[in-house]
Amino acid sequence: MPTPQELLAALKQVKYPGFSRDIVDFGIVKDIEIGGAKVTVYLTPSTENTEALALLRQSVINILTPLVQVPVEVIMERPPPAAIPGQAKATAPTAPAIPGVRHVLAVASGKGGVGKSTVAVNLALALVALGQRVGVLDADVYGPSVPLMLGITERPQTTEDKRMLPVHKYGLNVMSIGMLVPDGQAVVWRGPMIDKLLTEFIRNVEWGELDVLVVDLPPGTGDAQLTMVQKTPLSGGVIVTTPQDVALLDVRRGMKMFEEVKVPVLGVIENMSYHVCGKCGHRAEIFSHGGGAKMAAQFHVPLLGEIPLVREIRVDGDQGTPIVVANPEHPQSQAFRHIAEQVIQRLEERAKRHLTVH
Ligand SMILES: Nc1ncnc2c1ncn2[C@@H]1O[C@H](COP(=O)(O)OP(=O)(O)OP(=O)(O)O)[C@@H](O)[C@H]1O
Ligand SMILES: [Mg+2]
Known part of the structure; x- marks a missing residue:
């Protein structure tokens, strides 16, 4: 079984629908769970377009299935505000984030x-x-x-x-x-x-x-x-x-x-x-x-x-x-x-x- 890092690397082949950047780059891959009988990928796409979401799900399954050879489940979660690409993310509580x-x-x-x-x-x-x-x-x-x-x-x-x-x-x-x-x-x-x-x-x-x-x-x-x-x-x-x-x-x-x-x-x-x-x-x-x-x-x-x-x-x-x-x-x-x-x-x-x- 490949490591989560290897699977993450493979997911770089999946483009974010409508963009030339990939989903890893976009930061919407939140977690990859490797179980014995299945692999679960958690995504937080910022789009609500059902067609785009279906396309995204299928692309992830198509890329990962041949690598893991067990069923691949894709779970879409609503992004918290800070997960939206381009938004600021700060861990230091003292300084406010820089917009963009x-x-x-x-x-x-x-x-x-x-x-x-x-x-x-x-x-x-x-x-x-x-x-x-x-x-x-x-x-x-x-x-x-x-x-x-x-x-x-x-x-x-x-x-x-x-x-x-x-x-x-x-x-x-x-x-x-x-x-x-x-x-x-x-x-x-x-x-x-x-x-x-x-x-x-x-x-x-x-x-x-x-x-x-x-x-x-x-x-x-x-x-x-x-x-x-x-x-x-x-x-x-x-x-x-x-x-x-x-x-x-x-x-x-x-x-x-x-x-x-x-x-x-x-x-x-x-x-x-x-x-x-x-x-x-x-x-x-x-x-x-x-x-x-x-x-x-x-x-x-x-x-x-x-x-x-x-x-x-x-x-x-x-x-x-x-x-x-x-x-x-x-x-x-x-x-x-x-x-x-x-x-x-x-x-x-x-x-x-x-x-x-x-
Ligand atoms: N790996 C390297 N190989 C060759 N030369 C290097 C290498 N790394 C840095 N230098 C050279 O060493 C000098 C000092 O590097 P630099 O200015 O990046 O250091 P610094 O730690 O930022 O210094 P300062 O404390 O003055 O800010 C520069 O002339 C730089 O080109
Ligand atoms: Mg310096």
């Missing part, structure tokens, strides 16, 4: 320079490659590097009613403080200013309909970061780390930070895991590799992936074309897509579990 944004994902790191922004940007682009509608909010007010990484030089436009429009690049909706202050100008941000700015970015930006808004947090897990995490309606967080042993401590702090505001940690991404030689493809472990796996076991948090240290990642990132766009077939781009798949799956699972509870 389904999931908000924070990318955090215990310390600077571990490749957090590189991961945030490439992960966002990998989500685009998977057909998701994605935004990037660069909340790193101290060192906003997202505009440079994406090669964005223009300033965001403002609507007549003074709302900011994100800049579009590579299929992403992007907003960063780096687009608002002149290049190279040092800004000393104080707590209240940061709060105000973040609130502006969350409340006063026309983010549009998004499946995922990726937030690049400032490095570290101090009070400033904690306040940000509190003020942002997060669905989940990921922690970027490097493989050295000391990084485990950083991960522990990162997990504590998210725990404090009851935001689930979806997993850890180990960056600069090992070095791949650009010429011969040889894989050299420059740090003690495997720290991420060790940490995952210790903290019971999934290791979402290991990104090797590759020259192209830096060069492409520094030139404004991240590797996922510059070279989609590169093994590292594939690694980012693999991480993106897990992230979206976990976000959907969280949303589902959250819905089942209520």
